[in-house]
Structures are given as C-alpha cells and as structure tokens.
Amino acid sequence: MRQRKIPAWIQVDASVRGVRIYSNYGAGKEAGDEGRLTEVVLSADGQVRLSAGDLAGKGEAILATRGAGKSWLAAVQAEQLIEAGYPVLILDVVGEYWSLKAKYPIIVFGGRHADVPLDPHIGGEIAKVVLDRKLQAVIDLTGMRRADQPFFIADLATELYEHGLQVKTPCWLLIEEAQNFIPQVGNPPCKRPILDIVEMGRHAGLGVCLVSHRSATIDKTALGLCDILVFKRLTLPHDLQVVRDFFRGRDPKFIDVVKELPALGNDEAILYYPLRLETPVKFKVAERKTPHIAETPTLEIREVTAPEVSAVSKELTEYFQQLVREKVERRDEAAELRMRVEELQKELEERDRRIEQLEHDLELAQRFRIEIPPELLKVPGVNEKLEKLEERIMDLYAAQVEKAKRLEEENRALKRRLELAGKADFSALAEKLEALNREMQRSRGPLASLSESLSGVVEAASKVLNDLKGLSRSFVSAEEHMRRIEEIRREYEQRIEEMRNADAWRLNPHIIIRMSRIVNEIAQLTDTAKQVLKVASSMRPDVIFDESTIAHSVGRSPSTVRQYLRQLAKLGWLTQTRGGFRNRIEENVADRISKSAGPAGKVPCTVIEKCKREILTFIQSL
Ligand SMILES: Nc1ncnc2c1ncn2[C@@H]1O[C@H](COP(=O)(O)OP(=O)(O)OP(=O)(O)O)[C@@H](O)[C@H]1O
Ligand SMILES: [Mg+2]
Structure with a gap:
C-alpha cells in the first residue's frame, strides 16, 4: 500500500487528540456511580475518544459513500454507550443492528429478529418507554412499509423530544439513511421533529447521530447544526462539494480535508469536532464488539447467535406485545366501524336512489295516471274520448254493413237478371261492378286511417270487399x-x-x-x-x-x-x-x-x- 503523506493539520499533538471528558449525564450518574468514566473510544488505538455525555447532548453526522464503514463506526459508538448503560434508540432501515443482541440485552422492535413486532402506530409509546426506563432499543424498519415510516418516525421523534423535555433523560438517537427522513428537498412528516431534536435536543439531553451516504441530499441545516462530523470515504463530486462548502462556511483553513476523503479506507475516518479538537483528526476506527452483519456480499457472513433476552427485556417484550395487541385491536375496531359506516353510507345512497326513483315514478303516474289500466279510466276525459272512438267505429261499421248489404242485393239482382236473360251482357255488368268496387275502395280510406284498434272493423269490411272483387273477377271472366x-x-x-x-x-x-x-x-x-x-x-x-x-x-x-x-x-x-x-x-x-x-x-x-x-x-x- 502506498504510504500517504499526512497533511500538517492532521498532525495533532497528544494534548489535543483524544479529549477525555468525564460525563455529567448518563447511566453512571443514575446508578449513583458519580465520576464513572463514560467515554466512547472511536479509534483502534484508543486515542480518539468522545464522552458519552457529549454524544448524548449533541448532533453528530457520519458521512460517507456506500459501504465505506458508516454503520460500523456508528455501531462502535452504540456498543459503548449501551455498555455504559446509556439510553439508546437506533432507527435501522436495513436490519443490521439486531446483532447487538449478541452481547447486550437490547430490545429489537420489528424485523426478522424482533423481540416485539413493530406496529406503525406505536412510535410515540416506544419513545416514551425508552426514556422512562432508560432502554436500549433497535427499531428495525425493514418490515414497515416505506410510506408508513415517515409517520412512525415523526411520532417517535416528537415524543422523544417532548417527553425528553419533561423527564430530562439523556438518550442517543441513531438515524441510519438520514437523507430519507430529513431530505434537502421535500418535507416528509418526520423532518421537522428530527430537526427539532438536532436543533434543540440538548435541552432534553437528546443527542442524535445522522448517518448518510448522500451528503448532497441530506438537509443542510441539520448538517450545519451538527457539532460532531465524522467523514469517511466520499467519492461523488456532489457529496464532496457539500463537504467543501461546509468547511468553507465553518472553517476554511481545513478545506483540504476534502482532498483526503476519496482515498480513505473502510476502517479510516476523519473527526471534525471543533468544540473539543483544534484540528480534524484522522484515525483508524475501533473494532466492533458484536458481529457486523452488514457485510458486503463478497465477504463471508459470520453467523450471529442471538443471546437469551434478559428478564427485564422479557417483561418489556410482554408490555410492548400487549401494547401492539391493543393498538391492533383498536385499529381493527376502528376499521370495522369505518367499514360499517361505509356500508351504511352505501345503504343510504341506495335508499336515496330508490326514493328518487319512486318520486320520479309517482310524478309520472300523477302526470299520466298510468299505474294500472283501471286507473286509466279514472283519468278525466279518457272515458269520453273512448266513447267517441267507439261511436265512430260503430258508425263506420254500420256504414260498411249497410254498404255490404246493398252490394249483396245488387249482386243478387244482377245474378237474377243474368239467369233470366240466359245470356247476359257481361261487359256492362263488369263495368258496373268495377264502379261499385271503386266506391268500396274509397270507403276503405277512412277505415285505413284509424289505429290498430279499428283493424277488426277494417278486416270485416275488407272481407266484403274481397268477395266483391272475386265476384267482379268472375264476371270479367264470364265470357x-x-x-x-x-x-x-x-x-x-x-x-x-x-x-x-x-x-x-x-x-x-x-x-x-x-x-x-x-x-x-x-x-x-x-x-x-x-x-x-x-x-x-x-x-x-x-x-x-x-x-x-x-x-x-x-x-x-x-x-x-x-x-x-x-x-x-x-x-x-x-x-x-x-x-x-x-x-x-x-x-x-x-x-x-x-x-x-x-x-x-x-x-x-x-x-x-x-x-x-x-x-x-x-x-x-x-
Ligand atoms: N473499521 C472497520 N474495520 C474493518 N472492516 C470494516 C470497518 N468498517 C467497515 N468495514 C467493512 O466494510 C464494509 C462496509 O461497512 P458498513 O456496512 O459499515 O458500511 P456502510 O457505509 O454502512 O455501508 P452502507 O452505506 O451500505 O450502509 C463491511 O463489510 C465491513 O465489514
Ligand atoms: Mg450502513
């Protein structure tokens, strides 16, 4: 490996490197163990250290490209804080922090190794219990829908801050893939509550560690508010530009740090903590005490055996399981009620539709009195009209009968004359019959103009007519x-x-x-x-x-x-x-x-x- 020249600003003298601070916060104090050293050792050589109290009360950002060892470093800090008895809450989006169970009795919510199944509606409750009982918990979000996550985290962060202000319990909140929850562009519901913690969390003893692989897309206000920045390997120009801008605004003399970033190894990091360190410090990251699960696929994955959950955890597990059950039941109840309301709504709509239909029918019925045929007769004027129609039909019918009779008589008379004459003048007779026929045709006109109800009369008349036509034909062919x-x-x-x-x-x-x-x-x-x-x-x-x-x-x-x-x-x-x-x-x-x-x-x-x-x-x- 090429031996790189370490720039002057990294040559930190021993008095500055590895600030040792005794904590004023944390489990040590709670346990009555005043003055107990609660340090977090970041470097492999043990020289770079931060106090647990600093971590809990400040904002920290770990920025590096994918697979550059961010989670490793965050887990190193988590392990030591957990060991020191600090309340810790880890928002794990890829499901890798459960391996902390290999050494510590932490509670894992959700994911494949869950002690307690995670419900999107218990974010607030988790935060409250973590603070009240000074718990260490991993919230594995892998099983939660992406759409639910911002709401869940919003509840959790809000409760953490608001309840934290009351109970003043120090707590360290680790947020993996922070650019998803506090993006530079966009405003998911969890953004404001997280920013509140970054900005004012100190008052509640809350520290937050934001881990991100996209410096360019994470909210710059949040970055600006962070007291501790840990840079690991960064390669993308946009991400490097963000770091450049950061130093340009805060500490231009350290802008050359940016040049170092692309070449950093997975186990290397540069710590920028101006409150405690005069210069940024480059260091080799300490070893983990528990297995690192998020190995890249090319490396051999070590099996992790999860230890028995402690008695306290069992009790807590039961508590949360009960809580989740109640929430689910309440939600089921609510869902059932919502369904019932929807059903009723549908029923009402159907009823409205039927009423509308009935009103429409009624209106039609009132207008035309057409409900049933007998009702038709009750409609004023209909009877009279029907009677008139009948009279007209009868008149026409009588006229036709009369005409048919007359024609028959004429026909008979003609026949008699024919018989008597022995030899008739058929052509003259035929002419006369044709004339009669034409008259019949004319008389058929008014009948044809009547509606179908008159067809009986028309049929009767046309029968007579047909007979006459036949008779006429027979006379025509009489010769x-x-x-x-x-x-x-x-x-x-x-x-x-x-x-x-x-x-x-x-x-x-x-x-x-x-x-x-x-x-x-x-x-x-x-x-x-x-x-x-x-x-x-x-x-x-x-x-x-x-x-x-x-x-x-x-x-x-x-x-x-x-x-x-x-x-x-x-x-x-x-x-x-x-x-x-x-x-x-x-x-x-x-x-x-x-x-x-x-x-x-x-x-x-x-x-x-x-x-x-x-x-x-x-x-x-x-
Ligand atoms: N300090 C270290 N010492 C040895 N190996 C390390 C160290 N840090 C990281 N690694 C290795 O580098 C790989 C990536 O580490 P890690 O999962 O922490 O990266 P990451 O930046 O969190 O990746 P991602 O962006 O995918 O979350 C792992 O295989 C891990 O074993
Ligand atoms: Mg990671």
Missing part, C-alpha cells in the same frame, strides 16, 4: 265461361246426336235444356262457390258438415265459406239443417231433370242417373 259452356253444350248436342237412336229420352229437348241450364248455373258461380260446391260434392249425402269442415280445403276463412254454403243451399245444391249442411247435388239434379220430361211422361231413372253423373263429373272438373 270465357260462356265460351266453355257453349263448348260443353256443343259437346252435349254432339252426344245427344250420338245417343238419339239409343236413348230417345236423353234426346228429349226438355232434358237437354234443363241440363244446359244446370251447367250454366254452376258456371256462373264465383270461384270460391265453385270450390265449395266441389268439396261438398265429395261428401256423402247423409253426412252433416259445416264451414269449419271444408274451410281448410277451400283455403278461405270459415265465415266466408259459410256465406257460400248458404248461397249454395239457396240454389238447392245443399240442404241447410240445424247442425250444418248436407250434400244434395244429386238430389238437386234429379229434381230438376225429372220435372223436365214434359209431355213425354216420367223421366227414366237411368237417364236421371246419367244426368247426375254428368253434372258430378262437371263439378269435379271445376
């Missing part, structure tokens, strides 16, 4: 029918001609005329009537049927089919009875043919049967 009838007639004449010799009766002109009249009558039926007749012809004469039996085969509604059944019954093709209708097509043919024999006498059955078959064949061909 064609007549042509077919003519053809059939010619066919009959042909046949008659053929049969003349064989069957004199069948050649009877009366029968021929009758047959052609029957065929003519059937041909003049509407399409639907023809279909109804066709279906009826397949029924046995003794079977009673009604519209519902054949409506499906015809493809029309039962009510429509019923009309045609009645029409066919009137024409003699069906018999209408109470229970329905019967097929009398053959009967009808027989009646009409048998009456046509004329002077020739009674028509033979064979001829009647022949006529029946011919008519049935004709009907089936429809």
